[in-house]
Amino acid sequence: MVSLTNITKTYSKGAISAVKDASFSVAEGELFGLIGPDGAGKSTIFRMLTTLLVPDSGTATVAGHDIVTSYKAIRRKVGYMPGRFSLYQDLSIEENLRFFATVFNTTMEKNYALIADIYAQIAPFKNRRAGKLSGGMKQKLALCCALIHKPEVLFLDEPTTGVDPVSRKEFWEMLGRLKQHGITILVSTPYMDEASLCDRVALIQQGSIMSIDTPGGITAAYPSKLYAVKATDMPRLIHVLSTYEPRLDAYLFGEYIHAHTRGKDDAAMEQRLRQFLVERRFSGVEVKPIAPSIEDCFIKMLTHHEK
Numbered sequence: 001m002v003s004l005t006n007i008t009k010t011y012s013k014g015a016i017s018a019v020k021d022a023s024f025s026v027a028e029g030e031l032f033g034l035i036g037p038d039g040a041g042k043s044t045i046f047r048m049l050t051t052l053l054v055p056d057s058g059t060a061t062v063a064g065h066d067i068v069t070s071y072k073a074i075r076r077k078v079g080y081m082p083g084r085f086s087l088y089q090d091l092s093i094e095e096n097l098r099f100f101a102t103v104f105n106t107t108m109e110k111n112y113a114l115i116a117d118i119y120a121q122i123a124p125f126k127n128r129r130a131g132k133l134s135g136g137m138k139q140k141l142a143l144c145c146a147l148i149h150k151p152e153v154l155f156l157d158e159p160t161t162g163v164d165p166v167s168r169k170e171f172w173e174m175l176g177r178l179k180q181h182g183i184t185i186l187v188s189t190p191y192m193d194e195a196s197l198c199d200r201v202a203l204i205q206q207g208s209i210m211s212i213d214t215p216g217g218i219t220a221a222y223p224s225k226l227y228a229v230k231a232t233d234m235p236r237l238i239h240v241l242s243t244y245e246p247r248l249d250a251y252l253f254g255e256y257i258h259a260h261t262r263g264k265d266d267a268a269m270e271q272r273l274r275q276f277l278v279e280r281r282f283s284g285v286e287v288k289p290i291a292p293s294i295e296d297c298f299i300k301m302l303t304h305h306e307k
C-alpha cells in the first residue's frame, strides 16, 4: 500500500540532510510505526508520502500512485493528521468536522460509521470551539477530521505527543479498531513503548532507517545480554560502571541502570559484575539479566552506529 525506494530529502539547499536513502514498504491493513526522536526525519517522510514535499531523489508510491506524478489521486485517498493538529481553533467540534468533510466533497453523515466510536467520545462537547478543548479531545477531533473522507491510508504524525497517558492508551485502542475497517495506518512516535503496539516498525535516527521488523523481531535480534543493575548509591554506581572492563554501555532506565558489553557477554558476566560492585563497597547490589525493550534496542543500535 505504501512503498519507498531510496528516498532522500535535504533542506536549505542540501545543507540539512533530513532523510537519507530510506526504503521500506507497508502492506494493506498494516499498522506501521516510524519510531525515532525529535528531528529524526519522521515528519519529512510523512510530508513526502502525503505529497506536500517532493523528494530530492528516490521513488515512492501510495495506494499504487507515484507521489510526484500522481499527487492528486493520492490526496483523495489518504488521511493526514499533522504533528500540530490542523484544526480551526475558532470553529466548534462539529464545524471542524463538517468543514473537512466538505473539502473532500462528502458529508459527515455519509462516513459516520468509521468515526462513530471516536466521535461519540467528543460529541457531548460538539458546540465547543476546538481552541478550548483538552489535548486528548483535540487529538480525537483531529483523528475524526483525518478519517471523514474514508481514506485508504492514514498518516498520523506524532498523534500522542504531549497527550496524557490515559488518552494515549485510548488512542492506540482506537487505532486497533480502525485497523479492523481495513485502513492501512502509518504512525510516527518518539515514545518507544508505543512501538510494541504496531504490527511492524522502522527505527529511525538522523534520517537513516536503522532497522525494520516486528517489535518482537527487533527485541529478539538484540545481540548481547542485558542486565538491570541497582545499588543504594546510584550516582556513584553509574560512575563506577564506566570503569568496568570490558567496557560497558550503561544508562539510567527507570529505577535501574541498564548495562551491556559491546561484544558478546559470557554466562559468568552476571556474577562478575556483582562481585565487582561488592568489592567497591556498594550496598543493596542487584544485578539481573533482563529482556531488552525496544528502547534498549534503539540505544544499542545508536552505540553501534557511533563506533
Ligand SMILES: Nc1ncnc2c1ncn2[C@@H]1O[C@H](COP(=O)(O)OP(=O)(O)OP(=O)(O)O)[C@@H](O)[C@H]1O
Pocket (backbone or CB within 6 Å): 011, 012, 016, 017, 018, 036, 037, 038, 039, 040, 041, 042, 043, 044, 045, 083, 158
Ligand atoms: N522546513 C525545514 N527547513 C530546514 N530544515 C528542516 C525543515 N523541516 C525539517 N528540518 C530539519 O530536518 C530534520 C528532520 O526533521 P523532521 O521534522 O522530519 O523530524 P521529525 O522526526 O519529524 O522530528 P520532529 O518531531 O522534531 O518534527 C531536522 O534536522 C529538522 O531540523
